[in-house]
Amino acid sequence: MQEMVQYLINNMDVLEKVKEGTASLIGVNSEELKAILEVFFNDSIVPKVEYWR
Template identity: 40%
Template sequence: MLKIFQFLQENINILELLSEEKVCIIGVTEEETKAILEAFAEEISIEKSNYWQ
């Protein structure tokens, strides 16, 4: 799972396609995909909130 996160951090365009359901990750369930997308959404949210502090 860590390698998936690392790959998506390096290839943010794939993350966008994943969120648009235009691609999927082989061997990852729909629930796991949702969890991955939520984790990235939280990370982006935290980065933006820290920016203004």
């Protein structure tokens, strides 16, 4: 799974095709696909950054 996510990070055009349904991820079940798309396309996820002083 980690390799798949890394590949998608490096190939965002493939990720767009998967989202549109014109490409699929072999070896990824429907629950995993849903999780991947949710992470990449969920606007409500905001990284938290804290700075130490």
